[in-house]
Amino acid sequence: MARDRTTAHEPSALPALTAGSAALLLGALVYLSARAPGSSPAALGWLPPLSSFWTPLLGQFPSLLHAFAFTLLTTVLLGTRRVIFSALLWAGIDAAFEIAQHPVIGGVGGTFDPLDLLAIATGAGLAILFLTRSPQEGAQ
Numbered sequence: 001m002a003r004d005r006t007t008a009h010e011p012s013a014l015p016a017l018t019a020g021s022a023a024l025l026l027g028a029l030v031y032l033s034a035r036a037p038g039s040s041p042a043a044l045g046w047l048p049p050l051s052s053f054w055t056p057l058l059g060q061f062p063s064l065l066h067a068f069a070f071t072l073l074t075t076v077l078l079g080t081r082r083v084i085f086s087a088l089l090w091a092g093i094d095a096a097f098e099i100a101q102h103p104v105i106g107g108v109g110g111t112f113d114p115l116d117l118l119a120i121a122t123g124a125g126l127a128i129l130f131l132t133r134s135p136q137e138g139a140q
Contacts, residue, residue, distance in 0.1 A: 013076045016072040019069075019072055020068075020072030020076065021073070023068050024065065024066070024073075027061065027062040027064075027065030027069065028062075030065075031062040059113070060116050060118070060119035061119070063094065063116040063119040063120050064119040064122050064126075065123060066090075066094055067090050067091055067119075067122075067124045068123035068124070068126050068130075070090040071083075071089075071090045071091075071124050071127035071128070071131075072131065074089065075127075080131060083131045083132060087124040090124060091120050091121055091123075095121075098112065098120065099117075
């Protein structure tokens with residue numbers, strides 16, 4: 001008989017699954033639609049490139065959302081005891097790909113931005129907060 005990973009001590013995975021999926025979709029939409037065509041292999045340029053007003057607000061948003069979403073989704077798969085592991089895993093993977101874009105390294109295409117590293121750490125940190133807060137805290 002298969003065991004249910006959710007116990008009386010663990011919260012339901014549904015909020016994390018929903019938030020992670022929504023964050024991933026939102027990040028993909030921003031990335032695919034608002035980045036200039038040719039700025040990365042996936043940028044389609046469906047919308048005009050981000051203006052100077054929006055760039056500081058949304059420029060790093062996909063990086064933040066990626067770390068946030070995959071931390072949530074990985075924790076759903078591995079269980080809530082693996083929150084820190086999941087956050088460090090995705091922060092590390094995302095940071096490695098960002099650093100690989102640095103011109104000195106030149107490993108992958110794209111543009112290195114140190115603010116993306118901050119966004120990655122913020123996204124992983126927000127995921128930890130999301131996953132470790134008690135339901136009673138949100139109700140107050």
